[in-house]
Amino acid sequence: MPKLWNETIDAHREQVREAIVNVTSTLVFEQGLRAVTMSQIAEHAGIGRATLYKYFPDVETILRTWHARQIDSHISELTQVRAGAGSPGERLDAVLASYAHIAHQTGSHDRELVKFLHPDERIVNAQNQLREIVRQLIEEGATAGELRDDVDPAELANYCLHALSGAAELTTAEAIARLVALTAAGLRPPQS
Template structure:
């Protein structure tokens, strides 16, 4: 087959997959995880049920795939922030702020869906990558004399993640900012 044909087919498949993922997530957030059926997803995505089943075997797989994409996007966003301008301490604060906003955004979604998706291996891998990203920034900032060195960076990275997970329950941007400020204060060198 010509390359143009293959590119067109691949683009179509990506479009159908995106429509399926978005439809399932929207339905899950609207009516809860248990209320979503394959028929509803197909209808919302604008495809037939037979086509839907060619792409995914069940709603759970669709939602796990959707969530995996969200995780990748969030990690990509945090890596961009980490690679930005400024000192290691400034970039660390920017990463912590971005993470807190992601936690708040995630916390605003249906708890049932979030709880269902979070024990997944994807979450464990993403958490490890995030912990490593923060640990490396902590070490860089500590080496520059910008942060404390009396506590291992692995422990401080875990502290940051746990402290900022509270942003999931934050009721305002100001509350998120306060959490970041308090968390960052715990990292300062005395």
């Protein structure tokens, strides 16, 4: 088979796969985790059930695929924010704000879905990556004299991430901004 033909087939398969994942996430957010069937997914994706089963064995696998994509996207976003311009303290503030908005967005999802997806190993890896991003920025900020150096950076990173997970329950952008500001203030050197 010519290379162009293979690339076209691969592109088509990826488009079908993406359509399945997107349709499934939409249906689950509209109807709930337990209400969505493979038949509904196939119908909404515009494919036959047999074709759907060639891509995924069940709804849970599709959701885990969607979730993995979300995690990768969030880590990529936070890594880009971390690499942005500014001092370590300013970049840390930007990472904390971005994480708070992600936590808020994630908190709006169906609780059953969140419980289902969160034992996933990818979550643990993502949390470790995020904790390391924040720890490194705290360490850089402490070295530059912008952030406190009297508490271990890893401990402060845990503090920040746990505090900001509270954004999931907040209802306004102003409340999220206050949470980020309070968390960031706790990282500044203590006043003598």
